[in-house]
Amino acid sequence: MDIVRTGKGAMPSFAKTLSATQISAVAAYVTTRLAVMNLAGGNLAEGGVLYRLNCAPCHRPAIRGGALAFSRKNAPALTHVNAATIVGAVRSGPGEMPAFPVSVLGDQDLASIVKYVIFMRKPPDPGGLPLDYYGPVAEGLVAVGVALALALVAVWIEEKGRG
Ligand code: HEC
CATH class of the missing domain: 1.20.5 (Single alpha-helices involved in coiled-coils or other helix-helix interfaces)
Structure with missing residues (x-):
């Protein structure tokens, strides 16, 4: 909620464009609908397969990010992201990244991908x-x-x- 109000990095502040109640509504939506997702059932191996299919072309197999030849931009490394950021990014598709709706990646699939990305932050x-x-x-x-x-x-x- 604070980030919506103050902005962060390239993200603008919405304090002027959204009222306080609207900001609370956005924050409530993010925390209840996007961030709070049942991530318990993820399967690491399945997450690896799904990650290599859907995410590795841009974020590279070892989640260290990489250049996107078609847009001269970088897919960022995912070594510092947490579960909520992953879920938010996958469902909303920031910038050059496509969104993956539930019809493409179900909640279970996404839970597996989250598990894999977090595992790969420090692979064996x-x-x-x-x-x-x-x-x-x-x-x-x-x-x-x-x-x-x-x-x-x-x-x-x-x-x-x-x-
Ligand atoms: C077509 C290339 C592409 C694909 C495919 C892709 N991404 Fe991304 N991703 C990006 C780019 C580019 C950004 C940076 C977007 C921006 O903020 O401008 C990004 C941002 C992210 C972020 C936010 C990182 C941060 O530091 O905030 C996460 C998390 C993420 N991607 C996870 C995934 C996952 C998981 C998948 C697979 C389901 C995936 N991405 C598929 C290109 C891609």
């Missing part, structure tokens, strides 16, 4: 350097960089040995 680490889970291309590039650096050091040692 298989070991090694996580490199912020940016994926195989970035990780491979780092490996190539390290290999090149080692090659240069080897050449340098050899040169020194000769001189």
Whole structure:
């Protein structure tokens, strides 16, 4: 309710355009209809499948966000969002993001996606350097960089040995 009144970041303040009762009505709608949803029944594995189908093209498989080639904008990383933000964004479709109505993603599906996104904020680490889970291309590039650096050091040692 405070955010509706004061605005936050790019979101404008609605204190001048909405009356106090209208602001309460909006806040009540958000908390009862959008934010308070039964999230208990979510299934993590199903959420992963649904996330990869519906969200990963933009937010990337590891929820770290990514560039949208078609609009020159970024899909934000979802590493800090909470359940209410996810539900709100999925149902309303902010900015370039499409809305997913109940006919596309049922409440159970959404509960599973929420579970998956929150799980992925800190996925189990298989070991090694996580490199912020940016994926195989970035990780491979780092490996190539390290290999090149080692090659240069080897050449340098050899040169020194000769001189
Ligand atoms: C077509 C690309 C696209 C798809 C598909 C998409 N999103 Fe988004 N999403 C975005 C963009 C772009 C934004 C930022 C919108 C803005 O505020 O301008 C966003 C914003 C969000 C936010 C708000 C982040 C914040 O910090 O407030 C959440 C949560 C979110 N998306 C979750 C999802 C989930 C879950 C799915 C799958 C059901 C999904 N998105 C599908 C592009 C997409």
